[in-house]
Amino acid sequence: MFSAERFIAERVRLIEASGIRKVFELARQLKDPINLSIGQPDFDVPAQIKQAAAAAIARGMNSYTVTQGIAELHQRIGLGLARELPNWKLASAHGDSQILVTSGVSGGLLLAFLACLNPGDQVILADPYFVMYKHLVTLVGAVPVYVNTYPDFRLTAGKVEPLISPRTKMVLFNSPSNPTGVVSSEKECREMAELAERRGILLLSDEIYDEFCHEKIPRPGSGVTACPSPAAYSDKILLMRGFSKTYGMTGWRLGYVVGPKAIIEQMTKLQQYSFVCAPSMVQVAGVLAMDVDMTEYVAAYRRKRDMVAEKLASVFELVKPGGAFYAFPKVPEHLGMTGSQFVEKAIARNVVIIPGHVFSERDSHFRISYATSDEKLARGLDILCQLAKGKEEKRN
Numbered sequence: 001m002f003s004a005e006r007f008i009a010e011r012v013r014l015i016e017a018s019g020i021r022k023v024f025e026l027a028r029q030l031k032d033p034i035n036l037s038i039g040q041p042d043f044d045v046p047a048q049i050k051q052a053a054a055a056a057i058a059r060g061m062n063s064y065t066v067t068q069g070i071a072e073l074h075q076r077i078g079l080g081l082a083r084e085l086p087n088w089k090l091a092s093a094h095g096d097s098q099i100l101v102t103s104g105v106s107g108g109l110l111l112a113f114l115a116c117l118n119p120g121d122q123v124i125l126a127d128p129y130f131v132m133y134k135h136l137v138t139l140v141g142a143v144p145v146y147v148n149t150y151p152d153f154r155l156t157a158g159k160v161e162p163l164i165s166p167r168t169k170m171v172l173f174n175s176p177s178n179p180t181g182v183v184s185s186e187k188e189c190r191e192m193a194e195l196a197e198r199r200g201i202l203l204l205s206d207e208i209y210d211e212f213c214h215e216k217i218p219r220p221g222s223g224v225t226a227c228p229s230p231a232a233y234s235d236k237i238l239l240m241r242g243f244s245k246t247y248g249m250t251g252w253r254l255g256y257v258v259g260p261k262a263i264i265e266q267m268t269k270l271q272q273y274s275f276v277c278a279p280s281m282v283q284v285a286g287v288l289a290m291d292v293d294m295t296e297y298v299a300a301y302r303r304k305r306d307m308v309a310e311k312l313a314s315v316f317e318l319v320k321p322g323g324a325f326y327a328f329p330k331v332p333e334h335l336g337m338t339g340s341q342f343v344e345k346a347i348a349r350n351v352v353i354i355p356g357h358v359f360s361e362r363d364s365h366f367r368i369s370y371a372t373s374d375e376k377l378a379r380g381l382d383i384l385c386q387l388a389k390g391k392e393e394k395r396n
């Protein structure tokens with residue numbers, strides 16, 4: 001008898017389906033929910049970027065591109081990085097660092113793990129973490145080692161160093177953070193970069209939310225104001241940035257990684273045999289996107305962040321987010337509930353949020369995404385505050 005189950009490889013059996021999808025299943029039964037669970041901007045791609053992609057399709061930019069990404073996009077990324085990170089030597093193909101255009105940051109993460117991690121290697125990462133990290137690290141046979149960052153959610157060199165072992169190969173750094181919205185300070189970034197260099201560990205800095213950073217500072221040695229980054233202190237790291245969140249292009253699949261030439265070359269080789277290249281018309285539009293001013297969009301998220309912090313602060317223990325579009329409040333202890341139980345109550349009141357255990361080995365918090373309209377956000381926050389005070393009246 002045919003059993004499809006028999007064909008499933010062990011490596012995928014180790015991975016549970018994303019807990020986010022389970023919440024979406026529950027939420028599907030709701031009529032017009034207040035959805036505070038979505039991990040993408042609520043604005044559409046700016047019109048000029050859409051036009052650039054459409055024009056590229058019409059012009060016939062529909063074939064494979066070179067694996068590393070089109071020259072125009074390399075130049076535009078290189079220009080931005082040269083302004084922002086004068087400590088990096090990107091000037092030519094002979095520089096120490098290279099750029100690879102990837103199918104989203106997700107594509108970059110998978111290639112980096114495949115290129116660098118052997119089975120049994122250890123990867124240090126913050127708990128709570130972006131959900132993909134845990135599963136991709138496991139998929140390649142490496143072992144996640146969690147830094148408990150509760151209650152302030154700051155990943156510091158001081159917390160990482162005691163966990164370094166002879167098997168440690170990599171540290172994952174994500175600021176602004178998903179799910180907490182915490183932005184690492186300049187000092188934390190510098191100390192992390194120094195620790196990685198000193199102990200011979202590869203630091204991977206996932207900066208996909210760098211545009212949505214409300215704690216930008218002047219970059220040392222350059223005139224640019226930017227989110228603090230370990231890349232300002234070391235060019236021996238893998239720096240990943242994306243277009244998905246910045247321009248609302250999550251479905252378009254574009255990102256890039258910059259890092260030491262020897263690693264980027266191996267990642268490029270693997271991309272050749274997997275993703276092949278990032279979508280061609282999206283690469284063309286990406287060049288133009290990098291010159292689109294997103295200040296207004298960022299300002300709108302800053303206002304929403306302020307609304308979240310203001311409304312929740314009196315009833316929840318909350319670390320005020322400095323960036324991304326997430327907050328990670330703690331379920332009040334007097335309720336005696338786990339994150340999952342609290343989320344069930346919220347869904348019963350038509351508000352969709354994600355339980356903390358999806359991003360953590362614990363289940364004491366929940367994630368809010370404030371990438372939604374001000375009106376829905378205000379209503380959702382009011383309901384969460386009522387629930388925190390133990391008020392559970394049924395929705396009408």
Ligand code: PLP
Nearest residue numbers: 104105106130178208242244255
């Ligand atoms: N890294 C983090 C921290 C994210 O939150 C996400 C998406 O949610 C990604 C990477 C993946 O982004 P992309 O759409 O570029 O693959």
